[in-house]
Amino acid sequence: MQELAKANLPNERVYFPKAEGLKLFEQMGEFLKCELIQEKADAVFSAYRTGKFLDFCRGPHVPSMGRIKAFKLLSVAGAHWKGDERSHPMQRIYGTAFFSPKDLEAYLHQIEEAKKRDHRRLGKDLDLFSIQEDAGPGLVFWHPKGGVIRREIEDWLRAELTARGYDLVFTPHAMRLHLWETSGHTNFYRENMFGVMDVENDQYQLKPMNCPGHILIYRSRARSYRELPMRLAELGTVYRYERSGVTHGLLRVRGFTQDDAHIFCMPGQLEAEVQACVEFALLVLETFGFDSYQVELSARDPQHAEHYAGTVEEWNLAESALMNTLKRMNVPFKYMPGEAVFYGPKIDIKLVDAIGRPWQLTTVQFDFNLPRRFGLEYVGPDGQAHTPVMVHRALLGSIERFFGVLIEHYAGAFPVWLSPVQAVVLPISDKHLTYAQSVADELRRAKVRVQLDDRNEKLNARIRDAQLQKVPFMLVVGDREAENRSVAVRRRDTGDVGSRPLAEFIVWARQLIDTRATKW
Ligand SMILES: [Zn+2]
Incomplete structure (x- = not known):
């Protein structure tokens, strides 16, 4: 590759009529490329020639190889043709290139960081979740420790939903x-x-989606404008088919639970509803410790009104509701005309994690299609039947995926309120066991998730294990601590922070838990 870059060969774009090009690739023995050409190529297709090498590709390519100033091969992995487990086995070579060595360096650093944070490895090391061959790909088992985190997330979410006027349903x-x-x-x-x-x-x-279920609840009896806005929320588990070759840890799965909601309202209520959704989404980011985010507004392509469900007036109303809300809230956003799906415009919010990677999270999506298909109505103040406006919205998106992102963002070292084990009590020797037990009992009564590590191991080894399990607090107890009912506190991040009365530690821990502190 270095020689090729130095030789500065041009990447020449060439065109072939389909039949002629096919014959050429056949002669080269490229039978898989031929399959791609059969499937994907137009009557005349493009290829790129670099020296003696010819490849079927839509492009674009850099004009010449000398442009590549910094590159690196990253990995080699077994793969299957088109991601299908049963098809032709292949080797896939991963590499990357940049215009400057500095950019390459920054990128490699991010990859290194990402490896340390890989949620699949941490999920195993910290015993959070598994995906098992016996059950099938893309189906997630939440282990007890992962289950604690999920329950904390869901409890917070349910309380907020209730406080914000959502009704919780099950379908x-x-x-x-x-x-x-x-x-x-x-x-x-x-x-x-x-x-x-x-x-x-x-x-x-x-079910691949929760929407029709919520629609059936709406449609189960006649609705009056007085009941609107109606906000139906569900932690709804859905199943979507993904090829087994493309499932990936918690990020791409076949079964997952959405924090889904559907809002049915009158046109005049739209802006307030959209604003409440965006505020809720920003609260999610703050609560779980994400400082930065990106917002995109996908609008229709104004040249092609015929591609979309709903009337021009409806689209104008919905798009202006989305845009006005973001402007009023001073939320910076990227406007993307032509990116909306056919049934309505939407806002997407991506969080940016600790090492700068964006993750798609929240969607607030209008729908002009389903209310019509299902004949939804409400009786307005005028006594006439009207079609309600429908908004789909998910804040975390998928709880599985959000969990994966949380694991990687925190590299497994969760804030105290989310940590499966919040403190571990470590007696120095057997004769401190009774006191250690009473410390653990008292913490448990204060609803601090605590473990007593009384294994017959050296103190240092037990500290190291707690450290590896990323337990926020290690409480060492010996003679002195037993005498004055105190604990010697070690933090997983800064180490020894000295002794303090047990009662005082409990107040501190409770405060971190009750305020859901993400920095401490
Ligand atoms: Zn929906």
């Missing part, structure tokens, strides 16, 4: 296929859905 995991035909999912979403189940000569579908 079935499998429903008649007919429902998904009405919603249109069997048309435009089929490839993401699990196969159909036959039950008593009827067909059922595992």
Whole structure:
């Protein structure tokens, strides 16, 4: 590669009529490339020639190899043709290139950091979750320690939802296929859905989304404008088909739980609802310790009004509700015309983690399609039937994915309130065991998650283990501590912080937990 870069060969774009190009690649013995050309190439397709090397590619490429000033091969991994486990095995070579050695250096540093934070490794080391061959790819088992974190996340979320006027609902995991035909999912979403189940000569579908369930609740009786806005929320588990070759830890899975909600309201209520969603989303970021984020507003392509469901007035109203809200709240955003899906504009919020990586999190999505397909109505102040406006919104997105991001952001060292074990009590020797036990009991009564490590191991070895498990506090107790009911406190980050009365430590720990402190 260095020789090629030095030779500064041009990357020449060449074109072939499909049949002629196919023959050429066949002669070169590139049978997989031929398959791609058959599938993807237009009547005339592009390829790139670099010296003797010819490749089928849409491009673009750098004009010549001399432009590449810094590059590195990153890894080699086994893969399968098109990510399908049953197809042709291949070797995939990963590399990267930059215009300056400094940029390459910064990138490699980020990769190194990311490796240390890999949630799949930490999930195993800290015993948080697993994905098991016996159950199948992309299906997540939350172990007791991961379960504690999930419960903390969900408890916080449920309390906030209730305080913000959401109603919590539950809907079935499998429903008649007919429902998904009405919603249109069997048309435009089929490839993401699990196969159909036959039950008593009827067909059922595992749910890929929660929306139709909430719609059925809305439609279960006549609605008056007085009931609006109606905010139906569910921690709803959905199943989506991903090829087994592309599932990835907690980030890309086949079953996951969304913190999903659907808001049904009148047009005049829209702006207030959108603002409440954005405020809620920003509170999520703050609560879980993320300082920076990016916001995108996806709008319609004004040249192609015919591509979209809903009327021009509806789109104008929805887009201005989104834009006005962001402007009023002084939230910087990127405006992306033409990026909206056919059924409505949306706001996406990405969090930026500790090492600068953006992660898609929150979506606030308008829908002009489903209320019509399901014939949703409310009786307005005028006594007439009207179609409500519907907004889909998820803040964390998927709880599994959010958990993966949390693990990587904190490199497994969670804030005290989220830590599965918040303190470990370490008696110096056996004769301090009774006191250690009473310390653990008292912490437990104060609802601090505590473990007593009375294993017959050297104190240093037990401290190291607690450190590796990223327990926030290690409480060492010996003669002196037993005498004056105190604990010698070690923090996992700064080490020894000295002795203090047990009662005082409990106040400190409770305060960190109750305020959900992320920095301490
Ligand atoms: Zn939805």
